[in-house]
Amino acid sequence: MKQMIQKTVEQALASAFNAGDLLPTEPPTSIVVEIPKTASHGDFSTNIAMTMASSQKRAPREIASVLIDHIKDSDGLVSRVEIAGPGFINFFVEQAQWYEVLKSVHSRGRSYGTSQVGQGKYIQIEFVSANPTGPLHVGHGRCAAVGDTLAAVLNAAGFKVEKEYYVNDSGRQILTLGSSVLLRYRELLEESVEFPTDAYQGEYIKDLAQSLLASEGKRLLDLPESEAIEACAMFAADEILDGIKKDLDAFNVSFDHWFSEQSLFDTGAVDKAIQDLKNKKIIYEHDGAMWFRTTAFGDEKDRVVVRANGLTTYFASDIAYHKNKLERRFDRIIDIWGADHHGYIPRVSASVQAIGHSKDKVGFVLVQLVNLLRDGKPIAMSTRAGEFVTLSEVVKEVGKDAARFLFLLRHYDSPLDFDLELAKRQSNENPVYYVQYVHARISNILRKAHERGYSNICWHDDFCELINLSEEIQLIKLMERYPEVITQSARLLEPHRLPFYLKELAGAFHAYYHDRTKHQVVSDDARLSAARLFLVSAVRIIIRNGLFLMGVSAPASM
RNA sequence: GCGCCUGUAGCUCAGUUGGAUAGAGCAACGGACUUCUAAUCCGUAGGUCGGGGGUUCGAAUCCCUCCAGGCGUGCCA
Numbered sequence: 180m181k182q183m184i185q186k187t188v189e190q191a192l193a194s195a196f197n198a199g200d201l202l203p204t205e206p207p208t209s210i211v212v213e214i215p216k217t218a219s220h221g222d223f224s225t226n227i228a229m230t231m232a233s234s235q236k237r238a239p240r241e242i243a244s245v246l247i248d249h250i251k252d253s254d255g256l257v258s259r260v261e262i263a264g265p266g267f268i269n270f271f272v273e274q275a276q277w278y279e280v281l282k283s284v285h286s287r288g289r290s291y292g293t294s295q296v297g298q299g300k301y302i303q304i305e306f307v308s309a310n311p312t313g314p315l316h317v318g319h320g321r322c323a324a325v326g327d328t329l330a331a332v333l334n335a336a337g338f339k340v341e342k343e344y345y346v347n348d349s350g351r352q353i354l355t356l357g358s359s360v361l362l363r364y365r366e367l368l369e370e371s372v373e374f375p376t377d378a379y380q381g382e383y384i385k386d387l388a389q390s391l392l393a394s395e396g397k398r399l400l401d402l403p404e405s406e407a408i409e410a411c412a413m414f415a416a417d418e419i420l421d422g423i424k425k426d427l428d429a430f431n432v433s434f435d436h437w438f439s440e441q442s443l444f445d446t447g448a449v450d451k452a453i454q455d456l457k458n459k460k461i462i463y464e465h466d467g468a469m470w471f472r473t474t475a476f477g478d479e480k481d482r483v484v485v486r487a488n489g490l491t492t493y494f495a496s497d498i499a500y501h502k503n504k505l506e507r508r509f510d511r512i513i514d515i516w517g518a519d520h521h522g523y524i525p526r527v528s529a530s531v532q533a534i535g536h537s538k539d540k541v542g543f544v545l546v547q548l549v550n551l552l553r554d555g556k557p558i559a560m561s562t563r564a565g566e567f568v569t570l571s572e573v574v575k576e577v578g579k580d581a582a583r584f585l586f587l588l589r590h591y592d593s594p595l596d597f598d599l600e601l602a603k604r605q606s607n608e609n610p611v612y613y614v615q616y617v618h619a620r621i622s623n624i625l626r627k628a629h630e631r632g633y634s635n636i637c638w639h640d641d642f643c644e645l646i647n648l649s650e651e652i653q654l655i656k657l658m659e660r661y662p663e664v665i666t667q668s669a670r671l672l673e674p675h676r677l678p679f680y681l682k683e684l685a686g687a688f689h690a691y692y693h694d695r696t697k698h699q700v701v702s703d704d705a706r707l708s709a710a711r712l713f714l715v716s717a718v719r720i721i722i723r724n725g726l727f728l729m730g731v732s733a734p735a736s737m
Numbered sequence: 738g739c740g741c742c743u744g745u746a747g748c749u750c751a752g753u754u755g756g757a758u759a760g761a762g763c764a765a766c767g768g769a770c771u772u773c774u775a776a777u778c779c780g781u782a783g784g785u786c787g788g789g790g791g792u793u794c795g796a797a798u799c800c801c802u803c804c805a806g807g808c809g810u811g812c813c814a
Binding site for chain 2: 264347466521594
């Protein structure tokens with residue numbers, strides 16, 4: 180609808196230029212049409228006359244008046260156009276148009292809200308990518324919810340999306356994992372061991388040692404230290420990764436690819452990437468180490484890629500990894516990271532540019548931290564000491580629906596306070612059920628309608644007279660906005676817009692539902708019932724579609 | 738020190754790429770259950786958009802500066 184208004188304005192503009200009613204200046208590059216805050220300002224408005232005032236050297240209201248004269252509304256889209264305030268042009272949409280919206284919600288059904296603005300372009304999203312050295316915690320959960328929903332939203336907006344998890348199954352942390360497990364293993368065999376502070380402290384290490392002992396027996400004691408550590412590392416990393424996959428599965432998050440860091444070494448990709456950049460003189464030697472000239476791309480200092488001891492840094496893998504991603508010919512690549520990694524952006528961005536790609540090719544989304552609370556009081560957590568609440572514990576306690584909804588209910592730029600007690604509460608303090616409840620209520624109405632024999636939900640032209648109350652038109656106007664919520668979330672990479680919209684739609688429905696003297700859906704009046712069933716089941720379609728994108732279930736009863 | 742993020746109602750947060758009179762939820766107060774599910778609704782109250790300058794027809798939004806908080810600033814991952 181907004182696009183149609185936009186086209187109308189565009190056409191009026193062109194017509195005014197052609198007729199010589201406007202000075203022949205450069206036409207505006209984009210026409211902004213928005214939904215005014217107050218209903219008295221119309222359904223849509225544009226500020227075009229104001230933005231053109233200086234180049235046209237005329238008063239905005241005068242320009243607006245010229246444009247209005249050139250508006251051709253052959254489709255009968257608008258009932259009234261007015262000039263208001265400093266020079267806004269306000270459009271009032273013909274009521275009949277809103278029924279078209281309502282009809283299209285039904286005819287599109289599950290695909291209502293989807294579009295082709297992405298033009299089938301390939302986007303890769305990498306997220307979570309937690310090291311397989313311990314279970315996922317709540318911070319990973321937020322990244323998982325954001326990444327998974329963003330992928331769904333982009334997909335709905337017509338992009339082809341691939342979700343990837345980068346597994347850091349190489350490097351020092353894996354060896355640390357191995358030696359941590361080995362020590363606990365020896366402990367189980369009643370050796371007295373000293374457990375160093377730089378080892379992984381969590382209880383889960385003991386569990387891993389236990390299952391290792393169960394499957395391998397005492398065999399590892401006979402191996403040389405380094406082989407034993409490696410065996411422990413392989414075993415533990417596999418087990419942990421397996422657990423991560425299960426946790427994500429329980430959280431309704433899926434990935435298309437699991438990409439192994441180790442594979443970059445096995446195929447020689449890391450060496451090759453380094454060699455290529457050496458040839459380009461972007462990597463140079465200094466103090467026995469190999470340095471990447473990231474300062475040439477705006478970083479504040481150069482970064483080490485190969486240490487003096489010959490071992491590569493994490494950054495080296497990351498260069499090869501991003502090179503690999505870029506070679507896979509995605510149109511765009513998005514890395515979703517915890518905000519504590521933001522210091523890595525300049526160097527990764529430098530590597531992307533050094534490989535020969537535009538900086539914009541790779542986008543970064545930084546998700547701020549999660550503060551876990553219980554009854555308003557912070558829960559102390561320390562990853563180092565192994566004291567943290569895992570994602571699976573949270574999901575088990577509050578349910579995946581509440582967890583996902585609450586993780587998405589904040590812009591990823593703001594830190595998130597997540598209160599476990601509030602998340603569980605079945606009350607109006609908890610926003611999670613508010614939206615789901617709409618779905619349950621409408622489902623119940625449909626059940627009742629079915630019992631009464633009103634089971635055929637399809638459009639009849641007399642609905643135009645029957646769906647007539649301003650609250651009802653208001654509901655349809657809200658429904659009309661849904662597709663734009665999706666495209667905007669996709670364009671700005673901001674999935675939080677979705678739950679905010681759903682809350683708004685839910686609020687409008689609950690208010691409508693509640694006044695049963697005016698809005699009883701299923702009644703003795705068969706025609707009116709049919710019309711209202713058509714209206715409310717459209718609301719249900721959108722609620723269901725929106726929750727689906729968020730990975731939250733839409734229950735038929737609660 | 739430098740860099741990134743944040744600062745909007747008592748609390749938690751939105752605010753549509755600069756728009757018209759800054760919004761919602763919670764908490765507070767006052768109301769509504771003979772129901773298509775009260776996990777709901779209606780009403781009242783609540784603001785120096787951190788402070789100060791600037792840009793223009795117009796600023797919560799853009800620029801500068803200061804203040805406060807978070808994170809980062811490894812030949813760690």
